[in-house]
Amino acid sequence: MQDASRTLDLVFGALAEPNRRAMLTRLSHGPATAGELAQPLKISKPAVSQHLKVLEAAGLVVRTRQAQWRTCTLRTEPLDEVSAWLDRQRAAWQESFDALENRLREMKRERGPQTAREERDEGTTDR
Amino acid sequence: MQDASRTLDLVFGALAEPNRRAMLTRLSHGPATAGELAQPLKISKPAVSQHLKVLEAAGLVVRTRQAQWRTCTLRTEPLDEVSAWLDRQRAAWQESFDALENRLREMKRERGPQTAREERDEGTTDR
Numbered sequence: 001m002q003d004a005s006r007t008l009d010l011v012f013g014a015l016a017e018p019n020r021r022a023m024l025t026r027l028s029h030g031p032a033t034a035g036e037l038a039q040p041l042k043i044s045k046p047a048v049s050q051h052l053k054v055l056e057a058a059g060l061v062v063r064t065r066q067a068q069w070r071t072c073t074l075r076t077e078p079l080d081e082v083s084a085w086l087d088r089q090r091a092a093w094q095e096s097f098d099a100l101e102n103r104l105r106e107m108k109r110e111r112g113p114q115t116a117r118e119e120r121d122e123g124t125t126d127r
Numbered sequence: 128m129q130d131a132s133r134t135l136d137l138v139f140g141a142l143a144e145p146n147r148r149a150m151l152t153r154l155s156h157g158p159a160t161a162g163e164l165a166q167p168l169k170i171s172k173p174a175v176s177q178h179l180k181v182l183e184a185a186g187l188v189v190r191t192r193q194a195q196w197r198t199c200t201l202r203t204e205p206l207d208e209v210s211a212w213l214d215r216q217r218a219a220w221q222e223s224f225d226a227l228e229n230r231l232r233e234m235k236r237e238r239g240p241q242t243a244r245e246e247r248d249e250g251t252t253d254r
Contacts, residue, residue, distance in 0.1 A: 016140035024216060
């Protein structure tokens with residue numbers, strides 16, 4: 001459980017920066033070198049390298065050496081974990097929202113006959 | 128687009144801390160006061176207040192005053208936004224994975240007849 005929480009810290013932290021998200025979006029279309037990842041971004045090569053380290057620590061990127069090239073590949077398992085966490089949150093919220101809605105409907109039903117009687121009484125007074 | 132990116136920065140950043148996630152989980156079951164949120168956490172009241180500010184800035188929590196109590200309520204719209212971003216990433220990755228799988232299947236089919244011929248030739252040599 002502690003490990004799962006640490007994973008969430010690292011993955012959410014890694015996703016909280018626009019350049020890192022741009023790098024992941026690029027990698028979601030296929031592997032790339034650090035140079036290819038840096039190309040569309042307006043940041044220095046050391047900054048790219050630093051961002052890659054954060055993504056690697058979160059388990060979102062794996063770097064492999066092919067001949068003289070180091071290729072970066074996306075790993076989506078950590079994304080599955082954060083999606084699952086988000087889904088659980090939204091399900092719990094929906095449940096508590098549904099419970100509130102049911103309670104309101106119940107209160108309306110309980111109040112219903114009384115309201116109908118009041119309206120009838122008012123009608124009687126009008127006649 | 129810039130605003131959407133800023134929202135993702137703030138929301139992912141807010142989610143990257145276990146006490147803040149615990150506070151959101153508590154709020155997903157219904158509104159609570161800052162004191163109620165602090166109770167199960169092993170952190171100081173000023174720390175709770177600081178975390179609440181981060182959650183508010185990300186649009187995940189709204190604080191309203193009821194008599195002398197300030198109640199915290201979960202807002203899930205920002206969670207919907209980060210879920211949508213994650214779903215897009217995973218869809219793009221799945222697409223590129225499917226494309227790779229199709230390419231491999233094609234290569235296997237292209238190689239197929241040749242492999243069959245090689246096997247037949249081997250069979251002839253054996254006889």
